[in-house]
Amino acid sequence: MAEGAVVEGLKLEQRHGKERVRVGRVWRDVDGTHHFVEWNVSIGLLSDCIPAYVTGDNSNIVATDTMKNTVYVKAKECSERIPVEVFAIKLANHFSTFYHPVTTAIVNIAEKQWERVSVDGQSHKHGFKLGSEEHTTEVVVKKCGALQVASGIGKLKLLKTTQSGFEGFIRDKYTMLPDTQERLLGTEVTASWRYAFDSLENIPVQPLYFFNSYTGVKKVLVDTFFGTPKMGVYSPSVQYTLYEMAKAVLGRFHDLSSVDLKMPNIHFLPVNLSSKDNPVIVKFEDDVYLPTDEPHGAIEASLSRIRSKM
Ligand SMILES: O=c1[nH]c(=O)c2[nH]c(=O)[nH]c2[nH]1
Numbered sequence: 001m002a003e004g005a006v007v008e009g010l011k012l013e014q015r016h017g018k019e020r021v022r023v024g025r026v027w028r029d030v031d032g033t034h035h036f037v038e039w040n041v042s043i044g045l046l047s048d049c050i051p052a053y054v055t056g057d058n059s060n061i062v063a064t065d066t067m068k069n070t071v072y073v074k075a076k077e078c079s080e081r082i083p084v085e086v087f088a089i090k091l092a093n094h095f096s097t098f099y100h101p102v103t104t105a106i107v108n109i110a111e112k113q114w115e116r117v118s119v120d121g122q123s124h125k126h127g128f129k130l131g132s133e134e135h136t137t138e139v140v141v142k143k144c145g146a147l148q149v150a151s152g153i154g155k156l157k158l159l160k161t162t163q164s165g166f167e168g169f170i171r172d173k174y175t176m177l178p179d180t181q182e183r184l185l186g187t188e189v190t191a192s193w194r195y196a197f198d199s200l201e202n203i204p205v206q207p208l209y210f211f212n213s214y215t216g217v218k219k220v221l222v223d224t225f226f227g228t229p230k231m232g233v234y235s236p237s238v239q240y241t242l243y244e245m246a247k248a249v250l251g252r253f254h255d256l257s258s259v260d261l262k263m264p265n266i267h268f269l270p271v272n273l274s275s276k277d278n279p280v281i282v283k284f285e286d287d288v289y290l291p292t293d294e295p296h297g298a299i300e301a302s303l304s305r306i307r308s309k310m
Pocket residue numbers: 166177236237238239265297
């Protein structure tokens with residue numbers, strides 16, 4: 001997405017912003033319980049600042065340094081604990097309304113998973129440990145008040161040790177992979193889902209709306225990947241499992257309009273120790289694997305509701 005203009009017979013598209021502004025925010029309850037978030041904020045502004053590129057006139061430029069400062073000021077102004085989506089909406093709304101030349105503000109934030117610790121079975125009032133996943137959001141606000149909000153999950157590593165196979169694919173002179181009905185399935189899910197509301201006035205007012213969506217969607221994705229605790233569910237391919245996961249999310253959450261999933265196939269190779277003279281040194285039985293992270297299969301898809309034209 002970029003703001004464009006024709007200059008000197010050529011098309012110029014541009015945007016500018018500040019990326020990776022890191023901020024931590026503590027909220028303290030009166031009973032001494034603390035809450036903590038860590039956000040990594042990226043801002044992109046579409047604005048009418050073509051003269052900065054063409055003639056060196058910066059008079060319509062919001063300095064990226066100002067954008068960075070604004071992140072800290074707005075974090076300070078949030079006196080109540082808020083979900084990352086609401087912080088992104090506040091920032092994007094600020095940039096698109098406060099600055100005349102700005103037509104659209106795009107804010108991406110990744111929140112780290114600082115979880116409250118338990119000591120001796122009791123929740124700690126001010127102690128946190130870092131989990132591996134990220135809670136992400138992308139918010140786009142236009143000057144007219146039009147709004148797009150997406151939430152997401154990053155770095156969600158999942159693995160199952162059976163109930164996965166891959167067979168029946170194209171076979172030719174370059175193919176070495178055997179058909180299998182028994183393999184490990186490992187991935188690192190990157191998911192994002194778009195909410196159906198499309199203006200600032202229509203944002204749901206329930207205070208826990210975004211927290212609940214995040215935990216709810218994550219649970220549906222994870223449960224669908226693994227299947228029932230005792231039996232699991234058979235995966236004939238990453239593609240099939242990805243589609244089942246996306247379908248389950250849209251089937252369950254009617255306030256979402258689309259879901260995008262990226263699920264690399266992170267290979268765990270069955271170890272095969274053999275030589276010309278000794279074809280089988282040790283016979284492994286789906287029990288010893290070589291973990292790898294490159295190369296990996298790259299599988300991604302997007303599933304959206306088809307809007308009725310009526
Ligand atoms: O689930 C899979 N999908 C593929 O497209 C693929 N390709 C491959 O080599 N292994 C797999 N596994």
